[in-house]
Every structure is written in C-alpha cells, then in structure tokens.
Amino acid sequence: MHVTEHEKLILLKHSPGEKIVCVQRQHWTSLAFPFILPVFIILTLGEVAIFLSVQHFFVINPLLYELLFHSFLFCIGGVLVFGVYIYLFWFYQFYIVTNKRIMHRRHFTLGGRHNDEVFIDATPVREIIRMASNPIFDLLHLEDVYVYFQRLERPEPFIFKKPEEPREIENIMEKAAVKKLD
C-alpha cells in the first residue's frame, strides 16, 4: 500500500523551503513474517487436539479436552491481538525524505524509538549500501538501505528497513550525497 499524496501532506510540518521528496512505508510483506511462528503453534495445538479426540489408545479426562479447547481459543485471540498491533505499527510507520532531512517516524509504538531524524545539510552522506539479508529477500526485492554519514557524532547508519521501493531511496540518497535535493 503506497503512501498517497494526501497522506504525505499531513504527515509533516514543513520548515520554510522544505519539500517532501519521498515517503514510504515498510514493504507489506513485513506484516507476514511475525505470524509464521504463532500460526505454526496454533496448527500444532489443533492437530494435537484432533489426535486426542480421535485416538482410542488411552482414556482422557474431559477436563483436558476443555483445557485444550480453551488454550486453542486463547492462542487464536493472542494471535489476533498481536496481528492488530503489527498492522497498526506498520500502518503508522514512515520513512520520509525531504530536501533537508531524512526521518523514520513511528506514530504507533509501545516503547522504543518514536522518531529518528538526520539533517542532511549538517551531516553529509558518506556511503550508501543496499543489501538483502538472505537470498529469498533478494528475489522478492526486500532490501535494506544503509546510509552512513561523515560525522563522528552519528557513527551508526540510518537504516531504511525493507522499504517499499529500496532502489528509489538509494537513487534519492545518491543525489543527496553528490548535490542538494531539489
């Protein structure tokens, strides 16, 4: 889901002369990865419940069936609440590049960084690295963009983690490194 023009306009209070160059969310596939383990647990629990209900090897206390069923319901509830959090976290998280600064904004988070902001004029870009952490991500074009700066106060890179269009961000940061963004 790409960020619309309307959303771009209301996301940022501009300083004079500041212009938004690019606004991106994380790639939508980042919503799917946190669910792999919980879904696996639910499927395993479901299979155990089915197996226990159809087998005839040993007699099972009815209370155990109830316990399993309620645990199953609880696991589904937990996954649903976790899913709501993951979706909202993704929906209200933006990478914003303007002609003066780059920002990572998290408007919906329970703890952690809310805002990471680097002013390009004060911290010139030294190095840009676009990389995928594994071959599958490489095939799906789920790449991270690392931006390093020529400044001792900011030794750690600014990381665009799996943005929607990593190549676009790389191109924009390259322009920012060699000349000012218009």
Next chain:
Amino acid sequence: MEIIAVIEKVFFVLLFSGLLAVFAALVIRLNNAVKTTKLLIPLRMRIGFITVAVYLAGCIVVVLLSKP
C-alpha cells in the same frame, strides 16, 4: 473435579480479560496516533478490529458457559 473446573474457568477468564485489556490499550494508543497524524485506518481493518473485540468477549462467555 468441580474445583479444578472452576479454577480452570477463572484462569481462562483472567487470561482473556488480560487480552481484552491489551486490546483496549492498543485502541487508546491508536486514538493518539490518529490525532497526531490525522490518518484513518481503512474501513475493512476497522471492521476487523471490532471482530477481534467481539471474539475476545465471546471467548469469555464460552469459557463461563462450558461444562466438562
């Protein structure tokens, strides 16, 4: 036997109530995010969130009414 069943019920009611409390905290946090960004989540997702709340409340009822 009955005492164990009651303990099991109380345990799961507390668990589901905890999940509902977490969900309510998320909704309150969402309200703040909407105020600062003025971005509303799509209608489909809002319906989904209501469904999650109904599911959690329904689970509490199921636990209370269940008989081993």
